[in-house]
Amino acid sequence: xxxxLTNAQQEARRRQRDLTLRQVAAHTYLWFLLLLLYAxxxxxxxxxxxxSKVLGNWTGFTVQLYENLFTGYDSVxxxxxxxxxxxxxxxxxxIAVIAATCATLLGxxxxxxxxxxxxxxxxxxxFLNSIPMINPDILTGISLFLLFVFLGISRGLVTVIIAxxxxxxxxxxxxVLPRLTKMNPNIYEAALDLGATPxxxxxxxxxxxxxxxxxxxxxxxxTLSIDDFGVTFFTxxxxxxxxxxxxxxxxxRKGGLTPELRPLFSLIFLTILVLLVIMxxxxxxxxxx
Amino acid sequence: xxSRRTWAWPYVxxxxxxxxxxxxxILIYAFTNPQGHxxxxxxxxxxxxxxxxxxxxxxxxxxxxxxxxxxxxxxPAAYIMATAELKIPAVMAILFILPMWINFLLRTLATVELxxxxxxxxxEGALIYGMCYDFLPFMIYPIYNTLQKxxxxxxxxxxDLGANRREVFTKVILPLSAPGIYSGIIMVFMPTVSxxxxxxxxxxxxxxxxxSLIQRAFGEGGLQMWNYGAALSLIMLLIIGLTSFFGNxxxxxxxxxxx
Numbered sequence: 001x002x003x004x005l006t007n008a009q010q011e012a013r014r015r016q017r018d019l020t021l022r023q024v025a026a027h028t029y030l031w032f033l034l035l036l037l038y039a040x041x042x043x044x045x046x047x048x049x050x051x052s053k054v055l056g057n058w059t060g061f062t063v064q065l066y067e068n069l070f071t072g073y074d075s076v077x078x079x080x081x082x083x084x085x086x087x088x089x090x091x092x093x094x095i096a097v098i099a100a101t102c103a104t105l106l107g108x109x110x111x112x113x114x115x116x117x118x119x120x121x122x123x124x125x126x127f128l129n130s131i132p133m134i135n136p137d138i139l140t141g142i143s144l145f146l147l148f149v150f151l152g153i154s155r156g157l158v159t160v161i162i163a164x165x166x167x168x169x170x171x172x173x174x175x176v177l178p179r180l181t182k183m184n185p186n187i188y189e190a191a192l193d194l195g196a197t198p199x200x201x202x203x204x205x206x207x208x209x210x211x212x213x214x215x216x217x218x219x220x221x222x223t224l225s226i227d228d229f230g231v232t233f234f235t236x237x238x239x240x241x242x243x244x245x246x247x248x249x250x251x252x253r254k255g256g257l258t259p260e261l262r263p264l265f266s267l268i269f270l271t272i273l274v275l276l277v278i279m280x281x282x283x284x285x286x287x288x289x
Numbered sequence: 290x291x292s293r294r295t296w297a298w299p300y301v302x303x304x305x306x307x308x309x310x311x312x313x314x315i316l317i318y319a320f321t322n323p324q325g326h327x328x329x330x331x332x333x334x335x336x337x338x339x340x341x342x343x344x345x346x347x348x349x350x351x352x353x354x355x356x357x358x359x360x361x362x363x364x365p366a367a368y369i370m371a372t373a374e375l376k377i378p379a380v381m382a383i384l385f386i387l388p389m390w391i392n393f394l395l396r397t398l399a400t401v402e403l404x405x406x407x408x409x410x411x412x413e414g415a416l417i418y419g420m421c422y423d424f425l426p427f428m429i430y431p432i433y434n435t436l437q438k439x440x441x442x443x444x445x446x447x448x449d450l451g452a453n454r455r456e457v458f459t460k461v462i463l464p465l466s467a468p469g470i471y472s473g474i475i476m477v478f479m480p481t482v483s484x485x486x487x488x489x490x491x492x493x494x495x496x497x498x499x500x501s502l503i504q505r506a507f508g509e510g511g512l513q514m515w516n517y518g519a520a521l522s523l524i525m526l527l528i529i530g531l532t533s534f535f536g537n538x539x540x541x542x543x544x545x546x547x548x
Contacts, residue, residue: 026369040399056406113297136483143311
């Protein structure tokens with residue numbers, strides 16, 4: 001009897017040890033991958049606190065680059081930071097906000113329309129809607145480039161914004177459609193029966209129901225627009241319009257990155273990290289409720 | 290009810306003008322010469338230029354290798370995160386998703402700097418490493434997503450019915466995670482086969498990929514090269530069409546829209 005008990009205990013202990021061993025291996029693997037993923041990012045963040053032109057050459061701790069980034073002037077070398085960096089930053093945000101707003105409006109209206117269509121035409125439009133999502137950025141960019149040349153529209157800010165609306169709207173449609181399916185289809189009709197005009201019914205009934213989908217579509221559009229390189233590259237023309245992506249690309253091809261990009265990168269990274277953590281905490285609180 | 294159907298019309302018009310018409314233009318340019326006459330010359334030029342054909346096959350190979358490496362590295366990571374009883378799974382998931390939100394050019398340049406710092410020469414190895422580095426999160430995320438939604442009782446049922454750990458994995462878990470694997474493959478393969486900027490930055494223009502070939506036809510080639518560039522674009526469109534045809538479309542779309 002006693003012998004049996006110890007056998008069972010030994011078995012349990014062995015299993016426990018196996019489990020912990022597997023867990024240790026699993027943890028090690030994940031941390032190894034994370035190290036690979038974050039090594040370059042950490043390198044840039046570390047070297048945003050030194051002033052050397054090239055990375056890997058540590059010339060002492062300083063926040064000089066952050067100072068340069070915010071003042072636009074390098075007080076030690078007495079030169080201005082490339083003004084195109086600020087222009088590109090401004091245009092990146094401007095294009096993202098305008099394109100995401102237009103995409104959200106267009107996509108929400110489209111989703112409502114698609115939701116009320118018959119299966120056949122719904123499938124046809126959803127197929128068209130999926131093309132810009134499947135198409136790689138280079139093909140979207142080139143096809144729009146040919147269109148603007150064909151129509152005789154000179155490329156610039158407007159064409160870039162149109163192009164960004166093209167690849168953002170499909171995602172808005174896809175984030176609004178599920179809200180429509182979940183919604184009680186009768187409340188819009190009820191509002192109309194009770195004397196609301198279609199405009200009032202839209203504002204007071206539909207929009208509040210669809211709001212969460214619209215917001216996530218808008219945020220997704222913002223990030224897609226800010227992140228884009230390929231489409232912007234082919235639709236921006238040659239009048240000097242740059243977004244952050246095309247600026248970085250041109251800068252890197254000239255050889256050597258503008259050092260002030262290091263603190264900018266670090267700040268962007270930190271912002272995204274904080275935003276993701278906040279979003280995660282909020283969504284977990286919501287699921288708990 | 291019926292009148293709200295018309296609300297989609299502005300978008301339908303928009304899609305026809307800015308999605309369908311541009312694709313038709315690629316088709317027209319591909320089959321005409323700069324004077325606007327019908328010709329197959331653009332395709333003849335591609336299939337008779339050994340350099341172009343080699344670049345095409347090389348790009349497919351690089352994209353395939355990148356996709357396979359990402360799958361081999363990413364699946365275990367997604368599996369561990371979705372199943373193991375880790376103390377901090379949420380934090381881990383965020384850490385793996387976070388790089389997707391950072392501009393890929395900046396990430397690529399960060400890798401370039403890392404290679405420079407350690408004196409590793411830029412070239413094919415650096416290119417594959419950089420591509421895997423850029424797109425690994427896009428493989429992990431969809432697989433993690435499907436594994437997380439998986440019904441755990443199926444695994445227990447398989448165990449109770451006498452399957453060993455290996456059988457449970459190959460007969461239950463792997464087939465159930467297939468949709469995630471499909472979307473992961475598509476989300477890695479599509480951008481790697483069409484990229485041009487990453488290769489230029491990671492190899493200092495030493496290696497030309499198919500995407501760069503297209504970009505140069507439109508960028509530096511001048512008007513004469515547009516038709517040739519359109520023909521190359523059409524070939525790439527064919528590859529993309531075939532890939533997405535074999536992949537699980539709806540799942541890929543839903544995964545992308547969560548990003």
